[in-house]
Amino acid sequence: MFRPKLLLTSIAIALGACSPQPQDPQAVTSAALAEQVILPSYSRWVEADQDLARSALEYCSGKQDLESARNAFLTAQRAWAELQPLLIGPIAEGNRAWQVQFWPDKKNLVARQVEQLIRSDKPITEASLADSSVVVQGLSAYEYILFDSNVELANAETKAKYCPLIEAVAAHQRNLADEIVANWKAKDGMLHQMSHFPNERYAESSEAISDLFRAQVTALDTLKKKLGAPLGRQSKGIPQPYQAEAWRSHASLSNIAGSLESSRRLWSGVDGKDLKSLLGDDNKALADRIDAAYADAQKKLDALDPPLDALLKTDAGRAKLNEFYDSLNVVHRLHQLELAKSLNVQIGFNANDGD
Template sequence: MKYKQLALSVAVLTALSGCQTSSDTSDKPEKTNHLSQGVYEVEYGSAQALAAQSKTLSQVMSFYCASNTDIEAVKQTWHETMVRWMALQGQERGPEEALAQSWNIQFWPDKKNTTGRKMSALIRQDQSATQEDIAQQSVTVQGLGSIEWLLYDKGSDLIDNAQTCSTATSITTNIELNTASIAQAWSTNPWVELDEKRWESEYIALLSNQLEYSMKKMSRPLANFGKPRPYFSESWRSETSMQNLKANVEAMQALYFANGQGLDALLREKGKAELADRIANQFAMTVETWPAEQSLFSMLQTKPGYQYAYSQYNKLEQLKYLIHEEVAIELGVIIGFNATDGD
């Protein structure tokens, strides 16, 4: 019964957030005649969706802490927020104000369980942390990974400790503010000054950077054959790594098509329909066959599981070859080094 009450409240809060968003006359993407308009509108929509979902997460966490109801709906809302974040994760192109928030939204890779150590220390403090306190803390306790720790880690006392719950609401409020900043940064098109050649280079780099980041999320835990590092998996505590990756691929697929104004249309205009078909088919096959309900953490515990996970990685490798190599050559674009591993 308690879960139903909280789930109903989540639905109401989401509906209210949607109403507030739609009634805001400024909540529309900038209209330009630039070649990037289709891609920009996809990015704008992703940023708005993330901000709205983060607001819902903040509200749901506050409601949970006030009512002490079932926590499953909070977990679901957190996961939906992570999925929204996947659309922007790993990008190195766009408004500087938006890119500057990336580490605040999610600290990954977490090579030394820094999140676990910092969060354990945070909840042992004499009093709960305010949003202002959180904003001054390490990025490891500011973002979505810290909420995952509170919801799933055995070291968390979120369910039993009102002070920890208060800190959790401060963290979700901080996420809400930071994602609102991202949405605001995307209120104007950052690419309108680019000529055709520079835009094509920027666009391919945008897709390549995000794809390479997604691949890093698999290659790190896959590591060397026979010696996987499952704790390097993103969202290993909630075992939602593969769901996140599917959302990554779907986001890149949306950017590729960009509502008929993206790379697919560009390639066809240049007489490269065969290449466009191969990329479109690779995206479709990858999404359709992706084992989203399985846990990468669990898969890496066995040899067959490892091999199956690696076969998924190969799908991303093929996408990288098509975009990073074939498209770049056809368009005469040089793709530079991408520093995605946080070293």
């Protein structure tokens, strides 16, 4: 007997099986952030380090002047600063981040260990540098050589003495960046792991979002420390200009700006597929507050007239820096407390705890 209801039910089931299933919003967001924010930032980093390696060779062979060499360094340093909120996966493992930049340097270890290495009879090569301390492997050592007033690179003999280390550090940075980006682009690398679930790193998309969010919160906390330390927030208000991350190159505020911009892109920079989108309409008030906090921090940063050490010397400059610090604190606390709760992310301890 013909049964129209049974036929209609069968058709409905068949159509349901063919129709696309609802997508996991956290998986969509993770994939979008990985492809549109994180990987492009890593790619800019590797390009900057490739340029740095070329610059080192050209500078040491006399084909490039010191100003151009310094500009190549500043570009590489800024590219690294932009990665701070995105330190997940291989770069966050095996002490790799310390190989890129050594900070804080409370005891001037960079200058001391660079000079110790230069005075050593052992030839400085990329291979020997790989077995050395992370203090001399990264951008902090490179900055010391190119910018410190005690290193007289205008003297040909001095330049020849430091150039092997310049070339070795630049090559080390290029190779490290190449290795990390190759991992991201590999068949089962980080880009795949942040886009297809489950995988060997993340059982669920929520784990990828949590991993990224914790890196962002840690980076915001680090920004406060990078400004607070020279500002004297941990030393009874007495400025400590030599505790700034890039005091020799006067690029401290530029680096902070790069990290803040990158954090903001994670929050609201990807076509409706970002951390902000995961809140939903019921958390619009929180989203508006975080938007306003980022805007206020950016406004206060734009009002600063770098370099940082000049601002630290005047009452007016320190007042503006303290206002900017307070605005960073608002951004950080909104993420650490309220946004974490709304996203159901457990923050736990981070790399800055105990500093």
